[in-house]
Amino acid sequence: MPPNKPPTIYDVARHAGVSITTVSRMINTPDKVNGDTRVRILAAIDALGFVPKAEARARAMRGTGRIGVISPFFTAPSFVQRLRGIAEALSAKKFELVIYTVDSAERLKSLLSSVPLTGNLDGLIILSLPVDDADARRLVDHGLPTVLVEFPHPNLSSVEIDDVMGGRMAAQYLLKKGHRRIAFLGDTDLPEYSLHPVSQRLVGFRQGLQEAGIELPDAFVRLAPYSQEQTRKVAAELLSMPQPPTAIFVATDFQALGVLKAARQLKIQVPEQLAVVGFDDLDLAEYADLTTIHQHLDESGRLAVEILLSQIESPSRPTRHVKLPLTLIERQTA
Amino acid sequence: MPPNKPPTIYDVARHAGVSITTVSRMINTPDKVNGDTRVRILAAIDALGFVPKAEARARAMRGTGRIGVISPFFTAPSFVQRLRGIAEALSAKKFELVIYTVDSAERLKSLLSSVPLTGNLDGLIILSLPVDDADARRLVDHGLPTVLVEFPHPNLSSVEIDDVMGGRMAAQYLLKKGHRRIAFLGDTDLPEYSLHPVSQRLVGFRQGLQEAGIELPDAFVRLAPYSQEQTRKVAAELLSMPQPPTAIFVATDFQALGVLKAARQLKIQVPEQLAVVGFDDLDLAEYADLTTIHQHLDESGRLAVEILLSQIESPSRPTRHVKLPLTLIERQTA
DNA sequence: AAAAAAAATGAAAGCACTTTCATTATAATT
DNA sequence: AATTATAATGAAAGTGCTTTCATTTTTTTT
Secondary structure (H helix, E strand, O other): OOOOOOOOHHHHHHHHOOOHHHHHHHHHOHHHOOHHHHHHHHHHHHHHOOOOHHHHHHHHHHHOEEEEEEEEOOOOHHHHHHHHHHHHHHHOOOEEEEEEEEOOHHHHHHHHHHHHHHOOOOEEEEEOOOOOHHHHHHHHHOOOOEEEEOOOEOOEEEEEOOHHHHHHHHHHHHHHOOOOOEEEEEEOOOOOOOOOHHHHHHHHHHHHHHOOOOOOOHHHEEEEOOOHHHHHHHHHHHHOOOOOOOEEEEOOHHHHHHHHHHHHHOOOOOOOOOEEEEEEOOHHHHHOOOEEEEEOHHHHHHHHHHHHHHHHHOOOOOOOEEEOOEEEEOOOOO | OOOOOOOOHHHHHHHHOOOHHHHHHHHHOHHHOOHHHHHHHHHHHHHHOOOOOHHHHHHHOOOOOEEEEEEEOOOOHHHHHHHHHHHHHHHOOOOEEEEEEEOOHHHHHHHHHHHHHHOOOOEEEEEOOOOOHHHHHHHHHOOOOEEEEOOOEOOEEEEEOOHHHHHHHHHHHHHHOOOOOEEEEEEOOOOOOOOOHHHHHHHHHHHHHHOOOOOOOHHHEEEEOOOHHHHHHHHHHHHOOOOOOOEEEEOOHHHHHHHHHHHHHOOOOOOOOOEEEEEEOOHHHHHOOOEEEEEOHHHHHHHHHHHHHHHHHOOOOOOOEEEOOEEEEOOOOO
16 A cells, blocks of 8 residues: 555455455444454554545545635736735634636636535635626525625625726826826736726726816827736837826836836936826835825735635625725825 | 436536536536537536535545645745746646645644645645654655755755855855945844755855955844835945945845835935845846846746656655756846 | 647546345254 | 254445546647
8 A cells, every 4th residue: 555545445354354345334334243343343444544535535624614716827916915815814714725826717717617516615715807697606506605806796795996986086196286198007908808997997097087177088098918018118108209198097006117117217207207106005016116096905805704704604694795995195106 | 317316427418418527527627628518518517406426526536636835924925926836837737726824933833733634635835934854754654745945854855946056146246246345134034943045145145255255244244024114224224334335135135125225215326336136036126127146936836846746646756856046137236 | 631739528447435135154943 | 953044244236426548529730
């Protein structure tokens, strides 16, 4: 027997000198087994540390609960911060954290179909990923308590922010600072269906400008793939226009860093010649002295766990949709 | 089908017009099933209300399908990058990723005593955490294939770097750049036992300087808690000395950012007045244009998974100790 | 268009047991 | 002592799935 392979009923039978049938009887209906034989089989069970596999597995699962997190791949620091909140909230509890990373819509679909069926989880958190009606129904039907973060669905609990308001806040701040040639930069990597938070931030931003009678020209709305290098390039184009903007609202801090890099390379003074506002308030926003719309990334993870655990305890409780507040953090860049 | 008999995989297969193999794949590795077929099978599962029987699954499965990772808490971006490598390597496999975060030596001890006993992991990766002889013996005795990353133990496979050499490389680079008043800044958060990589980087750094006849004065060796704010303060003290260093080797990129911040606040030009070299080459090193010793953080995670999976497949294979190379990435700060 | 490679799917073996039917051993009855 | 009944045990079939190896289909390459 390989050292790491647990003993089976065959091993016990061999050890005790009986058939597996008799061992099975010993376990299930011992009164049908002769006394002396019973003793011999029990000794073998003890000696080998035998536990029927299904029971061993059930027993192993019983000790701790298991929370799954379906998360976009670790490329975005905001996901890491939410995950940190989740891990922190779970670390004091008797729960394991199981991570399923997603790098495509296909993969998300895959997970959402298999995770409710394999029966390994007590609860599930889905981070910043869209869930459709069929997916939501399956999760509910299989009784897997689920909390969504950032992308809500009416049938499942969620932790959200008001992205429209966030965009509006950025617009109002830049207007208050006296800016009139104002641009927006967001990312292109949006899911095919589902309103993306970045799109909502643009909606709010546009509304905020319109409320002050300021247009947001199409030339001042730029999208870049979610990488600093690509963002830098797009920002460089924007900043090299004949009449470039004097302020940019960047839909995520991560890409705001790309904008700052472009400014640095074009020797444009921030904030004197260019004001930059980001969104998220990532850990590294402080390093970059970035003015940004702060959302409680870590707290969103913690709160998701709190809601989930209460649903695991009382499955009949109604779903909850919680909106976390936004605040504007004024640093150096705007 | 008898009305009170729950549907089985055979019923689902018949209903969807596929084999039970394909249904099983849909449940366990859905990415290996064609999209249209997946939809059909899911519809059949939903229509029949099929739930796989736990006992039958337990019987049929050749393992737990789960890989555990014991990791320091997500405060350090380097752990996140290693974890990213792990997640990437596992995402194409049939394993779930279970995270156990560690925020104290007590917690580490607790995990290392309980995790091998639960029998619900196929393998374990331990990230940047010390493992003593008793821990290593327990892991081996219970047959839990284990790979260590960063902190090696002779009895377990590991993925490492040569931290001493890394320190030496930084020293040689700064000397080549003409620096003679050279300092070191590392972090104070070291485990109570086990030689920490940062200590080894200092050893190598010191050696590299000594080989050129340069002393590293005690006043030029500073330690700060692993936060940018604390690091900034310690760096500010260092930089405010009567004869401050003209170059600093910072043992981690994360803290190097704190040093750069201190320089900025003291209006010290980098690299003209102060050269800064970091270690790790974190994602954000590029943003900060940080010259740094590059280690393959993502790759260390991927390689750990590769070694682990080969040990799960063939437990009798001998342990492997792999050292990943280091390269110096020359950017703006030095 | 043909050949090669990759993806999707299926047949059959296997898992770790339980259960049914058969065989053997022992005890009770005549 | 022989026969019958009961108890103990085993062989083989069955469970509801997973997995391995093979086959078919589709896609890509030449």
